[in-house]
Amino acid sequence: xxxxxxxxxxxxxLERRLLVHKFAIEELMTKLRILSEExxxxxxxxxxxxITNRVKKPEGILDKLRRKGLPLDVDxxxxxxxxxxxxxxxxxxxxxxxxxxEMLARQHDVEILRTKDYIAxxxxxxxxxxxxxxxxxxxLSDRVEHVKVEVQLRTIAMDFWATLEHKLFYKYDDxxxxxxxxxxxxxxxxxxxxDERMESLHRRIxxx
Numbered sequence: 001x002x003x004x005x006x007x008x009x010x011x012x013x014l015e016r017r018l019l020v021h022k023f024a025i026e027e028l029m030t031k032l033r034i035l036s037e038e039x040x041x042x043x044x045x046x047x048x049x050x051i052t053n054r055v056k057k058p059e060g061i062l063d064k065l066r067r068k069g070l071p072l073d074v075d076x077x078x079x080x081x082x083x084x085x086x087x088x089x090x091x092x093x094x095x096x097x098x099x100x101x102e103m104l105a106r107q108h109d110v111e112i113l114r115t116k117d118y119i120a121x122x123x124x125x126x127x128x129x130x131x132x133x134x135x136x137x138x139x140l141s142d143r144v145e146h147v148k149v150e151v152q153l154r155t156i157a158m159d160f161w162a163t164l165e166h167k168l169f170y171k172y173d174d175x176x177x178x179x180x181x182x183x184x185x186x187x188x189x190x191x192x193x194x195d196e197r198m199e200s201l202h203r204r205i206x207x208x
Contacts, residue, residue, distance in 0.1 A: 013074045014058035021078070021085040023138045024147035025053045028087055031110070035103050045206075047096035049156060053087045078148055082114075082133050085149045090159050093199050094119065097130050097153045104134065104151070111135040113148065119158075125181060126188025127162060129154040157191040157198075 032051055040046035056064075061084065065072055070080050078084060091097045097119065105112050116131040132151040137144050154162065165184055169176065176184075 010062060010072055010074065011058045014061060014077070017074050017077065018055055018058065018084070020138055020140070020145050020147055021055050021149075023140075024136055024149050025055065025085050025087060027136055027138060028110075028134070028149055028151070029053060031104070031107060032087070032089060032100070035100065039099075039103070047091055047093075047099050049090045049092050051087060051089050053085075055086075056081075056084050082148055083150045085147065086152065087149055088152045088154070088159075091153060091155055093202050094155055094195050095199060095202070097155060100153055101130060101132060104132070109137055111146075122188065122192075125165070126185045126192075127165070128158045128188065128192065129162065155195050157195045161188055161191045 029051060032048060036046055036048040061077060061081065062072065064081065065077070089097075089100055091100060101115075104110050112132055112134055114131075114133040119128045119130055122128045130153040132153070133148055134151055135146050135148050138147050165188075168180075168184075
C-alpha cells in the first residue's frame with residue numbers, strides 16, 4: 001500500500017510540475033507560427049507545413065526514470081530527461097528543415113543545447129530527422145523557469161516513413177526479422193530520393 005500511495009503522490013506532483021512544460025510548448029509554438037507566417041509573407045513560401053506537440057504522461061515519465069535507474073525526483077526531471085516536452089515540425093523540403101532550425105537559433109531567448117542531425121547521418125534503420133534540444137524561458141507569476149523542449153524537424157516524406165515504421169515495428173516487439181529491416185531501409189532510401197527530387201523541383205521553380 002505504501003508503494004501505491006507513494007506512486008499516487010508522485011503522479012500528482014508530476015502533473016503539477018508538467019504544467020511548466022506545457023507552457024514551454026505554447027511559447028515555442030507561438031514562435032514557430034510567427035516565423036512561419038512572417039517568412040511566408042516576405043518570401044511567398046511557408047517553410048512549415050504543420051506542427052504537432054505533446055507532453056509525456058506522468059506514468060510514462062516514472063517508467064522511464066525507473067528503467068534508467070534515475071531518482072524519482074519531481075523537481076529534477078527536467079534536467080535528467082530531454083523529451084518531456086516535444087514539438088514536431090513538418091516541413092515541405094529538406095532546405096526548410098535547416099531554415100527553420102536556423103531561424104530558431106537566431107531567437108535571442110532560445111538556447112540550442114544539442115543537435116542530432118539524422119538527415120546527414122541517418123539511423124541504421126533509415127530514420128531521418130533533425131533533432132534539437134532547446135531551452136526557453138517560461139514567465140510565471142513569481143519566477144522565470146528555463147525549460148527544455150525536444151524539437152524534431154522533418155519533411156513530409158520523412159514523417160510519412162517514420163509514422164508508418166513506428167506502427168509496423170510494434171508488431172514484432174522490437175525484434176523484427178532481417179528481411180523486414182532490409183525492406184524498411186529500402187523504403188527509407190526511396191523517401192530520401194523523393195525528397196531530393198522535390199527539392200530539385202523547388203529550386204528550379206525559384207530560379208525561373
